[in-house]
Amino acid sequence: MNTLEPQLQITIVTIIVTGVGIVLGTVVPAWVEGKAVLKALEGITRQPESANDLRTTLLISMALLESTAIYVLLVMLILLFANPLLDRFF
Amino acid sequence: MNTLEPQLQITIVTIIVTGVGIVLGTVVPAWVEGKAVLKALEGITRQPESANDLRTTLLISMALLESTAIYVLLVMLILLFANPLLDRFF
Amino acid sequence: MNTLEPQLQITIVTIIVTGVGIVLGTVVPAWVEGKAVLKALEGITRQPESANDLRTTLLISMALLESTAIYVLLVMLILLFANPLLDRFF
Numbered sequence: 615m616n617t618l619e620p621q622l623q624i625t626i627v628t629i630i631v632t633g634v635g636i637v638l639g640t641v642v643p644a645w646v647e648g649k650a651v652l653k654a655l656e657g658i659t660r661q662p663e664s665a666n667d668l669r670t671t672l673l674i675s676m677a678l679l680e681s682t683a684i685y686v687l688l689v690m691l692i693l694l695f696a697n698p699l700l701d702r703f704f
Numbered sequence: 705m706n707t708l709e710p711q712l713q714i715t716i717v718t719i720i721v722t723g724v725g726i727v728l729g730t731v732v733p734a735w736v737e738g739k740a741v742l743k744a745l746e747g748i749t750r751q752p753e754s755a756n757d758l759r760t761t762l763l764i765s766m767a768l769l770e771s772t773a774i775y776v777l778l779v780m781l782i783l784l785f786a787n788p789l790l791d792r793f794f
Numbered sequence: 795m796n797t798l799e800p801q802l803q804i805t806i807v808t809i810i811v812t813g814v815g816i817v818l819g820t821v822v823p824a825w826v827e828g829k830a831v832l833k834a835l836e837g838i839t840r841q842p843e844s845a846n847d848l849r850t851t852l853l854i855s856m857a858l859l860e861s862t863a864i865y866v867l868l869v870m871l872i873l874l875f876a877n878p879l880l881d882r883f884f
Binding site: 709714716719720722724731733737738739742758762767770773776777780785790 | 840
Binding site for chain 1: 710713714717718721722724725728729732733735736737739740743744746747750751753754757758760761762764765768769771772773775776778779780782783787788789790791792793
């Protein structure tokens with residue numbers, strides 16, 4: 615891609631990296647959150663009297679698990695909207 | 705792709721990245737949400753008296769699981785409608 | 795694809811991405827919704843007195859599962875009808 619002008623190369627690389635990155639970065643959080651939900655539902659079924667404890671623990675845990683997906687989203691938005699390295703080119 | 709003009713390259717890359725990205729980004733959330741629904745329905749069958757607890761936990765969890773799909777949708781819509789790097793080309 | 799004119803390339807890429815994308819994007823939601831229906835019917839058979847709980851949970855869950863398919867449909871319709879990058883070519 616040496617013959618392309620710099621802005622074009624940067625734009626194409628940014629589009630590909632942000633698109634691929636947000637997809638890959640949300641796969642694992644969604645997967646482990648789903649497994650936590652399964653286990654909590656199973657626990658409520660087996661011990662109905664612990665339902666409140668299980669639900670509270672599940673929701674706090676999911677909020678914390680969600681944070682890794684939010685970090686990925688944050689970096690992707692920075693790459694798109696506030697990449698400080700681009701000042702020289704745009 | 706060296707002979708293509710810049711706008712054309714960017715347009716084609718954006719179409720492919722958004723189309724492929726939204727498909728891949730919704731697979732895992734849909735899959736784990738579906739497994740959570742199965743587990744909740746199974747739990748209601750085995751412990752009918754816990755139906756309300758199970759349903760409440762299921763619905764809150766699904767809303768949280770949905771959020772990772774929404775992050776992907778957000779980035780895809782930004783790439784289509786509000787990519788700030790495109791100002792120079794379009 | 796160097797010899798094709800730009801409009802032709804964009805049209806072909808859009809047709810392929812939207813056609814393939816909507817098919818792949820609806821596979822997983824349809825599959826897990828179907829499995830949820832099977833599980834709910836099985837539960838109603840085993841616990842007829844829980845039929846209302848199972849049906850309510852199933853219908854709300856299916857509406858939520860449907861949402862990931864709707865995200866894919868949304869992006870595909872945008873690519874076809876409202877792709878803002880195409881203004882320059884058509």
